[in-house]
Amino acid sequence: MKTRHKRFTLILGGLLLLVGATALVLSAFRENLVFFHTPSEVAEGKAPTGRTFRIGGMVEAGSIRREGVEVHFAVTDTARSIPVVYSGPLPDLFKEGKGAVVQGKLGADGIFTASEVLAKHDENYMPPEAQHAIDQAKQTAKSLQQ
Amino acid sequence: MIWDSWGAFWEMGGSGPFVWGSYGVTTVLIVAELIMLRTRRVSSTRKLNRLMRAGHGRKLPEVQGS
Amino acid sequence: MSTSESRFNLYHYAAPQAFYPVAGKLAPIFAAIAVVLAVAGLWIGFFKAPTDAVQGEVYRIIFIHVPAAWMSMFVFLVMAFWSAVGLAMNTRLSALMAQALAPTGAMFCFVALWTGALWGRPTWGAYWVWDARLTSQLLLLFLYLGYMALVAAIDDPRRRDKAGAILCLVGAVNVPIIYFSVKWWNTLHQGASVSLTKAPSMASIMLSGMLVMALAAWAYTISVALYRVRVLILERERHADWVRGELARLGEAS
Numbered sequence: 001m002k003t004r005h006k007r008f009t010l011i012l013g014g015l016l017l018l019v020g021a022t023a024l025v026l027s028a029f030r031e032n033l034v035f036f037h038t039p040s041e042v043a044e045g046k047a048p049t050g051r052t053f054r055i056g057g058m059v060e061a062g063s064i065r066r067e068g069v070e071v072h073f074a075v076t077d078t079a080r081s082i083p084v085v086y087s088g089p090l091p092d093l094f095k096e097g098k099g100a101v102v103q104g105k106l107g108a109d110g111i112f113t114a115s116e117v118l119a120k121h122d123e124n125y126m127p128p129e130a131q132h133a134i135d136q137a138k139q140t141a142k143s144l145q146q
Numbered sequence: 147m148i149w150d151s152w153g154a155f156w157e158m159g160g161s162g163p164f165v166w167g168s169y170g171v172t173t174v175l176i177v178a179e180l181i182m183l184r185t186r187r188v189s190s191t192r193k194l195n196r197l198m199r200a201g202h203g204r205k206l207p208e209v210q211g212s
Numbered sequence: 213m214s215t216s217e218s219r220f221n222l223y224h225y226a227a228p229q230a231f232y233p234v235a236g237k238l239a240p241i242f243a244a245i246a247v248v249l250a251v252a253g254l255w256i257g258f259f260k261a262p263t264d265a266v267q268g269e270v271y272r273i274i275f276i277h278v279p280a281a282w283m284s285m286f287v288f289l290v291m292a293f294w295s296a297v298g299l300a301m302n303t304r305l306s307a308l309m310a311q312a313l314a315p316t317g318a319m320f321c322f323v324a325l326w327t328g329a330l331w332g333r334p335t336w337g338a339y340w341v342w343d344a345r346l347t348s349q350l351l352l353l354f355l356y357l358g359y360m361a362l363v364a365a366i367d368d369p370r371r372r373d374k375a376g377a378i379l380c381l382v383g384a385v386n387v388p389i390i391y392f393s394v395k396w397w398n399t400l401h402q403g404a405s406v407s408l409t410k411a412p413s414m415a416s417i418m419l420s421g422m423l424v425m426a427l428a429a430w431a432y433t434i435s436v437a438l439y440r441v442r443v444l445i446l447e448r449e450r451h452a453d454w455v456r457g458e459l460a461r462l463g464e465a466s
Contacts, residue, residue: 004367011365018358025351028342035343035398056398091337093266101400118336121266123405125274125414131265148259159263161270164334168273168327172280175319176432182315183436187443194450195463 036101039080056101086114093119226303228445235438242435249428256421273331279426281324285387287317292384295377307373312441318356344393345401355383
């Protein structure tokens with residue numbers, strides 16, 4: 001009987017721990033439902049001011065510029081673009097024209113000072129030759145339009 | 147063979163720790179699950195057998211079978 | 213996780229006594245299928261599938277990450293199905309089915325999170341972020357662990373089955389949230405590469421490796437759940453005469 005009692009308290013304690021953990025996860029879930037804002041949302045004033053938040057979009061082509069330890073680039077959703085300054089390690093997949101999510105604060109000067117930069121990749125998986133063929137097809141389509 | 151050598155295979159283009167860390171832990175967990183399942187089967191049948199012999203055909207006492 | 217055979221003759225095989233030998237026959241078959249499929253899937257994944265254009269070799273984590281994530285969600289849905297059957301029809305076997313599946317589902321859930329972390333670091337630049345996809349998948353792990361703890365804590369079998377079934381049915385709401393989180397909200401996690409509504413966005417050889425591994429995970433889950441449900445049936449039905457006979461047989465064998 002005594003061992004069963006002990007076991008019961010142990011399991012009850014475990015259950016309570018799990019309930020606590022679940023509550024924490026749920027609160028994180030609610031807070032991060034909007035994991036990032038798009039540059040357009042920021043322009044419309046929908047992003048929080050005065051605290052850190054995340055901006056997600058494409059790294060604008062031709063915008064990456066290095067000044068010492070600082071990296072300057074712009075995050076765009078094609079409609080709007082926000083200049084970002086960051087000093088720290090960049091993920092391997094961080095490239096111009098690719099997705100990125102930056103966390104930090106928006107300054108009064110409109111420049112976003114990032115404390116963390118994450119790369120956001122898409123759900124396409126293909127060998128380099130196939131990627132190369134697609135890139136070439138896009139180039140051709142572009143030159144035909146002009 | 148898409149790999150130049152076995153060395154290149156284990157290297158995984160520099161991502162070795164991430165790839166093998168994933169596959170390794172998964173393998174360990176599957177083996178652990180199979181061992182735990184076997185242990186439970188053995189201990190459970192042993193316990194039930196003991197109770198059955200102790201009971202001599204009477205109704206068995208309640209045991210926790212978790 | 214029943215077979216078409218047992219579903220066809222549901223009422224006959226819903227009796228634990230009838231299902232026990234069927235499970236014993238099917239489990240090793242599915243185990244063999246799982247081994248063959250896993251070997252084939254790994255061979256495709258590591259020796260046939262080419263390098264990914266963007267991610268390089270690290271994408272090969274996909275061959276366990278996606279099957280494990282699918283399995284973790286699907287197993288919970290199957291547990292909810294058995295829970296609903298158990299509550300509605302009062303069959304003893306259904307609750308045991310759900311209980312037999314839970315540890316395997318929890319294992320796959322952990323595997324999905326673990327491999328996701330090891331994949332996120334080199335690609336995104338972070339092991340973990342609190343986006344909707346990752347957070348809801350973590351919640352699924354807690355639901356699995358909570359279910360297992362709850363079932364282990366209640367001594368009375370009937371109350372145990374009922375409490376577990378209710379937790380399962382309530383928790384199942386989380387599964388569509390996980391699945392659609394990448395569509396409903398902004399997440400760091402990318403969208404689905406394979407879905408019913410669009411053509412897969414993967415090279416076909418990569419896709420086939422992933423699907424073969426997913427089938428291996430299915431076969432593994434069915435096999436392990438059948439082995440486990442046999443133990444659960446013996447424990448639950450220990451008063452029955454046929455169990456005494458089986459126990460005597462097992463006792464002599466060991």
